[in-house]
Amino acid sequence: MGIVIAVDAMGGDKAPAEIVKGAALAAKDKRYQIVLVGDEEKIRAELDRYQGGPNLTIVSAPEVIDMHEAPAAALRRKRRCSMAVAAGLVRDGKAGGFVSAGNSGACMASAAVYLGMLPGVERPAIAAVLPTRQGSCILLDGGAVVDCSPEMLLQFAIMGNAYAAALFGKTNPKVGILSIGEEEMKGNNLTKASAALLRSAPSINFIGNIEGTSLYQGEADVVVCDGFVGNVFLKASEGLAELIVWSLRQSLKRSLVTKFGALCLRPAWRSLKRLSDYAEYGGAPLLGVGGVCIIAHGRSNALALANAIRAAGDAATADLVGGIRNGLEESGLVKPCKAKAV
Amino acid sequence: MGIVIAVDAMGGDKAPAEIVKGAALAAKDKRYQIVLVGDEEKIRAELDRYQGGPNLTIVSAPEVIDMHEAPAAALRRKRRCSMAVAAGLVRDGKAGGFVSAGNSGACMASAAVYLGMLPGVERPAIAAVLPTRQGSCILLDGGAVVDCSPEMLLQFAIMGNAYAAALFGKTNPKVGILSIGEEEMKGNNLTKASAALLRSAPSINFIGNIEGTSLYQGEADVVVCDGFVGNVFLKASEGLAELIVWSLRQSLKRSLVTKFGALCLRPAWRSLKRLSDYAEYGGAPLLGVGGVCIIAHGRSNALALANAIRAAGDAATADLVGGIRNGLEESGLVKPCKAKAV
Numbered sequence: 001m002g003i004v005i006a007v008d009a010m011g012g013d014k015a016p017a018e019i020v021k022g023a024a025l026a027a028k029d030k031r032y033q034i035v036l037v038g039d040e041e042k043i044r045a046e047l048d049r050y051q052g053g054p055n056l057t058i059v060s061a062p063e064v065i066d067m068h069e070a071p072a073a074a075l076r077r078k079r080r081c082s083m084a085v086a087a088g089l090v091r092d093g094k095a096g097g098f099v100s101a102g103n104s105g106a107c108m109a110s111a112a113v114y115l116g117m118l119p120g121v122e123r124p125a126i127a128a129v130l131p132t133r134q135g136s137c138i139l140l141d142g143g144a145v146v147d148c149s150p151e152m153l154l155q156f157a158i159m160g161n162a163y164a165a166a167l168f169g170k171t172n173p174k175v176g177i178l179s180i181g182e183e184e185m186k187g188n189n190l191t192k193a194s195a196a197l198l199r200s201a202p203s204i205n206f207i208g209n210i211e212g213t214s215l216y217q218g219e220a221d222v223v224v225c226d227g228f229v230g231n232v233f234l235k236a237s238e239g240l241a242e243l244i245v246w247s248l249r250q251s252l253k254r255s256l257v258t259k260f261g262a263l264c265l266r267p268a269w270r271s272l273k274r275l276s277d278y279a280e281y282g283g284a285p286l287l288g289v290g291g292v293c294i295i296a297h298g299r300s301n302a303l304a305l306a307n308a309i310r311a312a313g314d315a316a317t318a319d320l321v322g323g324i325r326n327g328l329e330e331s332g333l334v335k336p337c338k339a340k341a342v
Numbered sequence: 343m344g345i346v347i348a349v350d351a352m353g354g355d356k357a358p359a360e361i362v363k364g365a366a367l368a369a370k371d372k373r374y375q376i377v378l379v380g381d382e383e384k385i386r387a388e389l390d391r392y393q394g395g396p397n398l399t400i401v402s403a404p405e406v407i408d409m410h411e412a413p414a415a416a417l418r419r420k421r422r423c424s425m426a427v428a429a430g431l432v433r434d435g436k437a438g439g440f441v442s443a444g445n446s447g448a449c450m451a452s453a454a455v456y457l458g459m460l461p462g463v464e465r466p467a468i469a470a471v472l473p474t475r476q477g478s479c480i481l482l483d484g485g486a487v488v489d490c491s492p493e494m495l496l497q498f499a500i501m502g503n504a505y506a507a508a509l510f511g512k513t514n515p516k517v518g519i520l521s522i523g524e525e526e527m528k529g530n531n532l533t534k535a536s537a538a539l540l541r542s543a544p545s546i547n548f549i550g551n552i553e554g555t556s557l558y559q560g561e562a563d564v565v566v567c568d569g570f571v572g573n574v575f576l577k578a579s580e581g582l583a584e585l586i587v588w589s590l591r592q593s594l595k596r597s598l599v600t601k602f603g604a605l606c607l608r609p610a611w612r613s614l615k616r617l618s619d620y621a622e623y624g625g626a627p628l629l630g631v632g633g634v635c636i637i638a639h640g641r642s643n644a645l646a647l648a649n650a651i652r653a654a655g656d657a658a659t660a661d662l663v664g665g666i667r668n669g670l671e672e673s674g675l676v677k678p679c680k681a682k683a684v
Contacts, residue, residue: 068525133588143522146530180485180573183410188488188570212577216585225574228530231522232571235554236578243558244586246475 011102022305134218282307353444364647476560624649
């Protein structure tokens with residue numbers, strides 16, 4: 001049977017062409033059973049270009065939410081939109097996870113409405129995986145919740161902890177709070193109040209404040225912050241990486257010698273591109289909802305989408321949602337299920 | 343006579359050795375008259391290594407504020423510390439500006455206490471200059487004020503505006519607010535309230551929200567934000583640039599071919615280093631105080647310090663403080679001096 005992943009074929013700047021192409025790419029791995037959700041005719045037209053196997057199927061959804069629509073209102077109006085139908089497949093147990101590169105606000109709303117929130121979680125968080133000298137670091141929230149309370153940052157820490165354990169095999173991950181100095185007194189009201197809360201959480205290996213420089217040096221496995229700050233961090237990094245690639249490209253153009261140098265340096269260049277290229281990362285999971293949801297970049301090309309599908313497959317295989325549920329129970333933030341049934 | 347710049351010789355991780363070396367480097371330009379402030383004996387011992395000319399002098403200051411001392415308390419206790427004496431030279435008209443790589447909180451406090459705040463400014467802001475595809479962008483506040491009001495962001499915009507005009511010759515600079523989406527509704531309470539204020543300020547060419555990606559593409563000349571967010575932005579950029587340089591260096595080590603490639607690519611490599619290297623930028627001016635104050639990075643080496651001295655010289659020559667004062671008056675935030683005298 002394999003791992004079933006529902007893909008919102010209509011979401012993203014390059015949908016449905018690049019989305020379908022990405023799905024076809026991912027479907028070469030026969031462990032995946034990919035369900036493309038959206039306008040059947042358009043999807044089939046794209047699918048005809050690739051050698052689709054029996055592990056690529058279509059589920060029809062007549063409506064699409066546009067990139068610029070107000071999320072909640074659009075979702076109320078368009079109950080049969082592609083991302084809602086994809087989320088519904090996960091809710092009904094017909095898919096192990098869903099992926100969308102569409103309107104990210106509407107995607108989060110779809111996940112919250114159709115999959116529900118896990119007990120103990122007030123708001124979901126986008127978990128971004130950043131490269132570091134030691135491997136990787138999970139930063140959350142990457143932009144789901146703009147104004148956060150200290151309690152939310154504690155929930156993010158517990159969810160990030162479970163993600164690091166389930167997907168990266170880290171035991172006792174080091175958890176920090178993104179701030180502007182390592183000393184405890186440095187930071188704003190939110191970071192100071194959150195530090196007190198995280199320090200007293202028994203299931204968290206809290207290492208204190210972390211700055212961006214230390215994050216990229218690999219000093220923490222999980223870093224929490226509010227969604228405004230997290231999104232600023234991600235866009236600063238993305239923008240600078242793009243600038244560096246652009247600027248190197250400009251100076252490489254200058255002479256034959258540098259062109260020759262560039263040829264010799266291909267492997268190094270590729271590793272820089274990989275650092276800067278969101279396509280390699282393939283989308284961030286939305287943590288805190290009752291199923292696997294991967295939010296892909298609106299600009300996703302086929303490669304990025306194929307990676308997002310793999311990310312969804314990995315999360316489903318590792319039972320990420322179960323891991324987070326356990327983490328929340330162990331932390332004492334929620335009563336275990338048995339108690340609930342009484 | 344030249345431009346007199348007072349340098350806190352005792353401030354910084356590598357003080358006084360690198361500070362004195364940097365001052366000697368800057369003093370090769372005979373337009374500068376550099377006053378080294380601190381422990382006379384130690385400064386002279388370092389100065390003996392270089393061919394110091396008549397444009398390098400010493401002013402004694404018996405006390406030093408440590409990097410880890412609480413700024414305000416330390417400044418109250420050590421009235422004769424090197425940065426306070428340096429700031430005092432500016433207040434007394436004996437220097438056109440001062441530079442310190444020491445405890446940055448104490449440096450800001452020294453500037454505020456000894457130079458005073460400009461009328462109409464509640465709190466000072468650190469203005470960082472970032473490279474972009476179009477040239478440069480001024481980001482403020484880079485970390486002086488953690489929790490800001492919309493009124494402060496308006497003051498930052500007016501000060502950044504004057505800085506862009508005075509130092510970069512920009513007419514009608516494009517001013518944006520750092521946020522997490524270009525649309526007006528995207529952002530947090532602070533960005534939304536500030537946008538309303540900036541839009542109605544007649545002297546500001548307000549272009550709306552700016553994301554980190556657009557900032558590095560060069561879409562704005564001045565970008566304002568609170569000091570927490572600004573500092574997160576700067577440290578994310580610094581950390582990623584360091585990671586990229588490190589990672590390229592790792593992959594360059596791998597084979598003879600890549601080593602040869604690296605040799606051909608020297609100019610490109612240098613341009614990347616320049617992008618990532620704070621030493622090239624040489625410190626950020628503190629805007630809003632009644633004199634020129636340049637806050638250099640604690641890790642400053644001689645080159646960084648020489649650049650910080652030049653930055654102070656440029657600010658003094660361009661009458662940055664006068665420009666900001668005018669900007670504040672024109673904006674209507676303060677009454678012109680004449681009115682004040684009545």
